[in-house]
Amino acid sequence: MFRLNAEYILLVILTLIMALLPVVGIGWYTLHVLFLFFVYLALANMWNLLAGYSGLVSLGQPAFMGIAGYTLAMLLWFFDTPLYIAIPAACAAATAFAAVLSIPLFRMRGFYFSIGTLLLNEICRVWFNWWRPIPVPGAPVGGGAGFGIRSGLSPISIYYLALAVGIASIILMRFILGSKLGAGLMAIRDNERAAATCGIDIFRCKLYSFLIATFFTGLAACVFYLFQGHIEPTGAFSISWLNVMLMAVIIGGISTEEGPIVGSAIVVLLSQLLPRYAEYSPLILGVLLTLIITFTPPGIIGMMRKTRLYNAMLKYLSKPIT
Amino acid sequence: MASDDSILDVQRLKKSFGGLVAVRDFSFHLGKGEILGLMGPNGAGKTTVFNLISGVYKPDSGVIKYKGMNIVGLPPHKIRRLGIARTYQIPQPFPRLTVLQNVQIAAMYGGGFSKAESEKRAHEVLDFIGLSDKKDMPAGNLKLLDLKMLELARAIVSNPSVLLVDEVGAGLREAEIPHLVKILKTINEMGVSIMLIEHIPRLVVETVDRLIVMNAGEKIADGKPREVIRDARVIECYLGKEIVEE
Numbered sequence A: 001m002f003r004l005n006a007e008y009i010l011l012v013i014l015t016l017i018m019a020l021l022p023v024v025g026i027g028w029y030t031l032h033v034l035f036l037f038f039v040y041l042a043l044a045n046m047w048n049l050l051a052g053y054s055g056l057v058s059l060g061q062p063a064f065m066g067i068a069g070y071t072l073a074m075l076l077w078f079f080d081t082p083l084y085i086a087i088p089a090a091c092a093a094a095t096a097f098a099a100v101l102s103i104p105l106f107r108m109r110g111f112y113f114s115i116g117t118l119l120l121n122e123i124c125r126v127w128f129n130w131w132r133p134i135p136v137p138g139a140p141v142g143g144g145a146g147f148g149i150r151s152g153l154s155p156i157s158i159y160y161l162a163l164a165v166g167i168a169s170i171i172l173m174r175f176i177l178g179s180k181l182g183a184g185l186m187a188i189r190d191n192e193r194a195a196a197t198c199g200i201d202i203f204r205c206k207l208y209s210f211l212i213a214t215f216f217t218g219l220a221a222c223v224f225y226l227f228q229g230h231i232e233p234t235g236a237f238s239i240s241w242l243n244v245m246l247m248a249v250i251i252g253g254i255s256t257e258e259g260p261i262v263g264s265a266i267v268v269l270l271s272q273l274l275p276r277y278a279e280y281s282p283l284i285l286g287v288l289l290t291l292i293i294t295f296t297p298p299g300i301i302g303m304m305r306k307t308r309l310y311n312a313m314l315k316y317l318s319k320p321i322t
Numbered sequence B: 001m002a003s004d005d006s007i008l009d010v011q012r013l014k015k016s017f018g019g020l021v022a023v024r025d026f027s028f029h030l031g032k033g034e035i036l037g038l039m040g041p042n043g044a045g046k047t048t049v050f051n052l053i054s055g056v057y058k059p060d061s062g063v064i065k066y067k068g069m070n071i072v073g074l075p076p077h078k079i080r081r082l083g084i085a086r087t088y089q090i091p092q093p094f095p096r097l098t099v100l101q102n103v104q105i106a107a108m109y110g111g112g113f114s115k116a117e118s119e120k121r122a123h124e125v126l127d128f129i130g131l132s133d134k135k136d137m138p139a140g141n142l143k144l145l146d147l148k149m150l151e152l153a154r155a156i157v158s159n160p161s162v163l164l165v166d167e168v169g170a171g172l173r174e175a176e177i178p179h180l181v182k183i184l185k186t187i188n189e190m191g192v193s194i195m196l197i198e199h200i201p202r203l204v205v206e207t208v209d210r211l212i213v214m215n216a217g218e219k220i221a222d223g224k225p226r227e228v229i230r231d232a233r234v235i236e237c238y239l240g241k242e243i244v245e246e
């Protein structure tokens, strides 16, 4: 399945460098930025799978992240569940939630699907604000159902987790796009009617894609909350997570494999630079997005793919999956 | 008249759009191994018949029996997997995917072949259809005539039992018609029953075993192609149209 080509060698080398950074004593600040990059990368890749390859412009990913985060928090808090069970269970909970919701959501098409999923965030936020789990002595139940998340992991271990999840998301995308499912999704994206006529079960393909993306989005959320150490409804279900996914995918290049990688890097850098100009940051982001959408709809990668140098490089590395 | 050796048996099919009845009380059968022509003036309801058989639309009433089983109400992908493939009059490619990928996907999903086997079959079919020199082009860059051949390639790659071909010859130059006739005959010789919507009389007469003519949603003639074309009612509904001129 995996041919050892220049592309994988490059990925392995970069991964090794990233893995060695904590060992050679790189600063905490840099590690923190890289940590965010890997979390954003996984989120962006999964959003690209949905919006870029499956025609599912889901705006409800923060809800699934929050569900995963809360499940993780509760399993650790109430049951002292070991992490290797708690994390998959949290992702599974988010996926099960998505599976149940897909029944009504998949009846809505296009724009309505987006609005329907967007509402999930607000519904979850309100519900988790109102909800009070069984009071446990010492539980920090204050203004909402806030929870501490104590994993006992060192920050460096959490950095490694993020690195693994980020890199895994790249490999997962390559695997899905090269699979039968990926071919089906791209066909559906290009022409739904023809896809059905070619024997593709549109509902099933989209459902698989939705569930896979939700599971992995939940995984990225778990890593983030392990790092953050606590979860509360306003932050967990905040649409600022949507900003991260949309910006990374749209700036980098939607429906391209490389787009989210470049886009996540830019979004992380912006998130570090912009707070210094806090009052202007919405303006700067707005202008940037408008420029990208107006002038290069397929994002930075779309623009680069038009240049000969970049294509030569791609050809050397390996062929991209369209 | 349906017989035991018919692969497709359609009874009293009806479909209306709003007030317009596009197909009315339409019954016919397609014999095993037969090439059946379907003619009729613009708007007669020919494409609608294909849309009903392939599950794109659900009929208001009527029965469509395929190999003895009523397939009315099945979704398009299931009907395709059962072995009924079609082409679209207005080509429906996957524009961002390559020609090869277009065909390979139909083999994988429509024919249930493995990825590798599908790629092999896609190459063979593109060779056969005459599109292999363009196999790595995005399908969106093809010209209309190539797109029509791509429709055909995508349809036959899954080894269907029934092939519904909607005006694949429209726009062909006179000299290109024999090539198409040969392709259709070869497909038929491999055991595929074919239903062919076509306006070009020469192509129809040379290809089909039997010809049905419909007008305003109804069947007005059914029989040997040369006889049907001479039928007074057929001439009447085509009067002043291309069949007389060409």
Ligand SMILES: Nc1ncnc2c1ncn2[C@@H]1O[C@H](COP(=O)(O)OP(=O)(O)OP(=O)(O)O)[C@@H](O)[C@H]1O
Pocket: B017, B020, B021, B022, B040, B041, B042, B043, B044, B045, B046, B047, B048, B049, B089
């Ligand atoms: N989806 C639809 N909605 C509304 N009306 C439709 C639809 N599809 C077909 N019709 C109408 O049904 C009638 C039959 O159309 P159909 O496409 O089946 O004709 P046709 O015989 O294939 O004609 P042509 O030779 O032009 O392809 C036409 O009047 C057409 O306008």
Ligand SMILES: [Mg+2]
Pocket: B046, B047, B048, B089
């Ligand atoms: Mg038509």
